[in-house]
């Protein structure tokens with residue numbers, strides 16, 4: 001398969017997530033960065049793109065200029081995938097316009113600000129027959145894919161309980177409340193209906209769905225703002241139920257000083273339990289009922305095929321977050337190449353997070369806000 005052309009919107013110099021996208025997309029030599037509109041400031045956008053090796057003519061001052069110029073490009077020069085790594089409030093418009101112009105899109109989470117927008121993107125992706133993925137990058141970790149395969153293979157028996165946490169101390173400093181990189185996340189104009197829940201909790205919720213292959217049907221939520229000047233919540237404790245009756249718990253917070261990143265997911269079935277944490281992503285704790293706990297190591301040949309495919313480096317040498325993102329890019333490379341060649345990709349490449357997953361997460365968060373408005377009453381998604 002030949003290399004694909006890739007463009008990045010947002011993810012400019014100093015942004016939190018830009019480096020991870022640039023490193024991940026190019027890790028396997030599958031994508032070449034050919035165009036970009038990398039910063040909200042047009043001069044910085046153009047200069048940063050050129051510093052990354054873009055031709056001056058394809059390093060744009062705005063995503064609209066990029067769209068206008070690139071939509072008519074055909075052949076080898078045409079962009080195969082556009083990544084949207086801008087703040088939340090811009091995701092809908094940019095993703096919509098690029099899908100409608102016939103591009104495949106990988107959009108950062110949260111997919112949109114509202115359920116209506118998310119549902120519209122599902123329809124637009126379908127109508128335009130383009131791939132629309134959402135960067136739930138943690139689902140790219142080999143051992144997260146192993147968890148899904150173990151659950152789907154019935155190795156834990158019927159799943160009873162999922163405990164999902166994404167609680168760290170990264171938003172705990174009240175002195176940071178005015179920092180522009182932090183402030184937008186707690187403002188409804190820029191972040192949407194929730195803050196820590198769409199910034200962090202949404203990953204944990206998506207992982208609960210990805211691993212169990214189920215949707216969330218009902219929630220009961222309690223939001224709090226530990227830093228009072230914040231319009232939106234910086235802590236959320238929610239109970240939820242999934243389609244088959246799985247009992248779910250979510251805790252997401254920016255106030256948990258001492259916890260560094262804080263993404264942990266535990267799955268408890270009738271015959272075993274799994275526990276995985278993002279800060280030690282190369283080990284998965286597995287406890288069969290009435291047996292001692294064992295550690296499954298990334299890279300071991302006994303793991304499921306899904307985990308083997310997502311692995312790159314020999315067992316014992318740690319892989320990390322860029323590698324997980326790179327697995328989303330590798331899936332998209334396979335799927336987009338198959339679309340171009342009119343062939344079928346490997347079925348496991350279809351495990352990349354899709355627009356429908358992004359939409360479902362927004363529907364869950366919206367139900368959580370209704371629950372909060374209704375004294376934490378159980379609320380249907």
Ligand SMILES: NC(=O)c1ccc[n+]([C@@H]2O[C@H](COP(=O)([O-])OP(=O)(O)OC[C@H]3O[C@@H](n4cnc5c(N)ncnc54)[C@H](O)[C@@H]3O)[C@@H](O)[C@H]2O)c1
Pocket residue numbers: 009010011012013014015016017018037038039040041062063085086087088090108109110135136137181199
């Ligand atoms: N998947 C993940 O693990 C993960 C991690 C971090 C952030 N994110 C998501 O990525 C997005 C960006 O977050 P961040 O933390 O990098 O934000 P940030 O504020 O650090 O950086 C945002 C970047 O986008 C640029 N930008 C803003 N508006 C733009 C526009 N209209 N056109 C072009 N560029 C524009 C800014 O100049 C900056 O370079 C958010 O939606 C966030 O939720 C996802």
